[in-house]
Amino acid sequence: MAAAPLPSDEAARLTALRRLAILDTPYDPRFDRLVQLATRVFGTTGAMISLVDSDRLWFKAHSGIDLREIPREHGLCAWAILKDEVCVIEDASQDSRFADNPFVAGEGGLRFYAGAPLIGLGGQAVGTLAIFDGKARSFDAKAQAQLRDFAALVVDALELHRALVETEAAREEAMLASRSKGEFLAFMSHELRTPLNAVIGFAELLESEAYGPLGDSHYKDYAGLIGRAGKHLLEVITSILDLSRIEAGKMTLTLDRLKVVDEADAVISLLITQARQKELSLVMDASLHGLPVLQADRSAFRQVLLNLISNAIKFTPAEGRIVVRGAMDDHGALRISVSDDGPGIAPADLARLGEAFYQAGPHSQRRQGTGLGLAISHRLMALHGGKLVIESEVGCGTTATMIFPPAA
Template sequence: MKVAPLPQDELERLAALRSYAVLDSAPEVDFDELTRFASELCGTPIALVSLVDAGRQWFKARVGLDAPETPRDIAFCSHAILQRGVFEVEDASCDPRFADNPLVASQPNIRFYAGAPLVNADGFPLGTLCVIDRVPRSLDPVQRQGLAVLGRQVIAQLELRRKLVDLAHARDQALAGVRAKDVFLATMGHELRTPLGGILGLSELLLEGPAGAPAAGGDDLRAIHRAGTHLLEVVEDILGFAQLELDQPRLRPRPFDVGELLADVEATVRPLLRGRSLTLKVARGPAPIVADPTRVRQIVYNLVANAIRFTERGGVDVTIEAGEGTLAVRVRDTGIGIPTDKLALLFRDFSQVHGDHEAELRGSGLGLAISRRYARLMGGDIVADSEPGRGSTFTLTLPREPG
């Protein structure tokens, strides 16, 4: 028996084979079908997809043979991978290379063997698609060509399988990254919100002062409260944007009254009016809707807080307008306004439309972008109309019922 020599590029060939992560994998129907077709095409009782590893040949698919692998030194496929065409042995019992081979002398009693090398795109032979019979014979030209074609299909399936494995690995890494980001966002949200909430709560208590007495250091306390409120809004915007980028949030629509929600928002933004000569008028009255109240409140708060922030004199007016199947919340202010050529930038991520002289009014540049995304997720939208020096109007429109 003659043992096949190792290919000159054996180390690189083995590395290429293992890059497919296919050795010792479970049976797969695509390889099984190609192997069965090779058996039928060539009229042989045995057909194999054999991958030649360092010390064995392992069968990815097999027809007519129970053994999952055999030693490499007795494998016919070890000789076949040294060829570039179909390797054929018509009668192994008469071939000095194989006559005393255990696979010839005993089970499975090989007499005929033909193997098409499985050569990948880089030129490395990974193994063979082979057919085996227990009687001497040969392939006709059609069978020989067909076996070569099926071998190329096996390679195509290996390449596809590797891409799918890589994609699954990339998906798992991405999901792990998303989970890590979720944990980070939750942790940072807690770590940032908790101290900021304490600062705001304490500054509010100090601003109230003893009953009937003005708070000492009122201007400084108001500055601390404004700065804390501003920082908390920036934190909320950044965390909200990150969550939207990670995954589309699940909306939780339910019936609620927008009029009651506006009253709640009004109470929340009232502290922003301290020390400022502004009026805030908020509509009253029932306005039923089915939507996600948490997201609607977030949007309306953002619109009203922005209106207050960018209005020095005059006031902010919040109204509700019913349409056919829709409900609109309109926030008008008498603030600094927005130039027409910058209106299109309002809803872009991280965009700022005001100049450096208004830097103290700036937020994260995310609030309106996040608000519009949530509005559109609920089937609505936000539009803006503004005139420099005369104020702005932002309109949130939502369907009365989810689409």
């Protein structure tokens, strides 16, 4: 059995692999779904995401085998990282390099193998996305192109993992050192967007008709889940970027003459299905019709109102009621409020609402958000010269009110 030679860039390659911070991490369903999709699309015995370490192949995800790692000298993937193109071995038992390999030799051993190198942003191949079978088979150029597409999706997922790890580590360091978070958040948000947009794009590609058998199987749903999860993460990253722009003083408003009832109706229409799924009553009070035209940034207004209603939906139990109202106070300030009959907010939590990354409510519901929505909403209202006031009592519901200053 011949062991694969070391790549010419082995030192840099191992550095790139270590930087991913992925080795020896727990199983992750996002990567598991990718290998399941690859197995389904190519009709093979199995597939694996194999990372080539200095002395082993470590599998981040796999199907068709029950191993987490193998010695590097036994792995065909060690050969696949030597070139940029897909490594195809139609019958390993007939290849002198692998005929006596313990995973190939004998009846029932591996025969077919195809591995696409996982080439990171620095240009080094850190591992492979490989498919394999117990019988010999051919693998044409179209199939190789599809496998390269899958490998690109894996690379984007790996880079996203790396960026998230680095972001969290840097954020903790910044907070402990009381450093300014504005430039840090903006930089990391941009860095996260690149691989995330690629994840979304490839997920949409997988859902398309281009992959034939995938289109008429439940694995198409997995691709949809990848896409939806990616879009959700992109929304989170956009929120982080918005917060950093505001704190850095780089957020500018475009003031328009807004008819409040029309803007409120547009936001409610986006959330009415979500409310109905929880059997909630989401209504717009008649008081909104009598309000004067408001000078405000349309996008910012909708963002704040959408966040307030979304929070009310999240925390209000089934069959509850959420009402959006409007009023002018004695000083000419315009007030738009969102009231719910949910569980209310404890005084200790109420005092901290508006802090970045702080989340109130039950622990299980905190995981549904990022703790950025109200922080951004407070700051957007301040940019308008107004404020966001939240009033609540445990057991008596919550009212969040957008207060805009009197017209000049």
